[in-house]
Amino acid sequence: MSIAISIVLYDNGDELIEAIESVLAIEADFQLYLIDNSKTNVLKKYAVDPRITYIFNATNLGYGAAHNIALRKSIEQRIKYHLIMNPDVSFEKGTMEKITGFMDDHPDIGALMPKIYYPQGHLQRLCKLLPTPFDLIGRRFLSNTQWAAHQNAKYELDQFGYNKILNTPVLSGCFMFLRTAALEKTGLFDERFFMYLEDYDLARRINRFYRTVFFPGVSIVHGFKKGSYQDPKLLRFHIQSAVRYFNKWGWFFDQERQRLNDNVLKQISAPY
Template sequence: MYDITSSIVIYKNAEEELNAAITSFLNTSLNVKLYLVDNSPTNVLSNLAADPRISYQFLNKNIGFGAAHNIALNEVIEKSKYHIILNPDISFQPGTLEKIFSFMESNRDVGQILPKVLYEDGELQRLCKLLPTPFDLILRRFGNASILKKRRASYELVDFDYNQTLNVPNLSGCFMFLRIDTLKKVGFFDTRYFMYLEDIDLTRRIHQVAQTLFFPAASVVHGYRKESYKNKALLNLHITSAIKYFNKWGWFWDRGREQMNITVLKKIKAGRH
């Protein structure tokens, strides 16, 4: 039984960046296994799988983010205690995995953790959010920052200081530290999403049965480029995924979203007093 497994989905990534993510994960005394699932058109990155703790699978086509991670999840579901969905542009210091592993071992009601995420210059990335309404996503992508500033600030939890744990229903998918026993209850990524919002969907499902925690005692560095803001094809994928998300959970009437968001806002407000 592995202590922790992880999967990185590759798609024409820079070798140096990907190697930093791989090295970060493998630099541990824990019993680990890393799955590289390659959606790229060629297998030129297969040379990064030299370590015996790495399993490399070349798919020869792009099947999407969630579907590719699900290949690894199906492999580890009976072989590991925890699994990390790891972006190829993530890196972290030795001891990070041990810190999160120890916390999860002591807090059995936690199903998912997101550590503190920093830009390469050390600036904080504010990646805890409320569950979105259609208006929130439209405003965040297309709205002027000065328009309905209060609404956007609420969705992005600007009053949260990121110095304490918080049970949040919407955590970034760049580093998802998942309890395997919880995944057995809720399932894996919904493959209706080719890319984007599959992380919100999965975190929301986990949040219904366990805590999904922001955990500031550990930190990672994330490249984070907001590619859909620059690439029209990726923007179209983002919009398509948003439509699928709201078709699944509800557009303007979503009782679960309302209840979970109110609970988070109350916790943040209580923490300020």
């Protein structure tokens, strides 16, 4: 087996159907793990194929901790690649084979994120700089101010055309294609992050040993509901994760953040 895939579930409904259909169309050998954090095992009904393993936790472990269950299995079984994928993601046949081929050709890449679209067809701008506290506060609480708009334009890399490979320490956990050997060097998701920013933390650690790239050669579709903008409970998780992230990496004095962000901006401004 060359690819393992994990999807973390929590009371998900029909959105999971397209994700599973996309995975089952993969022609390479794979194993799909459905890691269920729900209170009941109703979602076991989606384990419709012998290549799908359903794991019921009976409690909400959190996003990273649940994915780590499958990631440990990939490391133990010496599986070459592991895809972290959200249940509201779908992709066309052949997508996974193209990503795997690209990773095979570039062993210096430890993690990859493809071009990602909303279901309506417009681009999700998920390539970003490593955040400062000002970035996250401005985006969430001061979005109507001119200062926050200017800050957010830089943070979201408004000048980036999404038309070339970008080595960036920020990758979205909605679809994160990982080289398992990289995880052996860096460790898995930090389980102190219950939800949110665990993907930034992992990509940043991998970037110390490998390139972590945005790859525009393939694309996927992602629902992207922005739950913390609608649910106060999720907003609380987001704030808690932000505090833990900055406690870990530095609030206002983070030399590595400055160096990595400068490198991203230089890549964007380069002609090729």
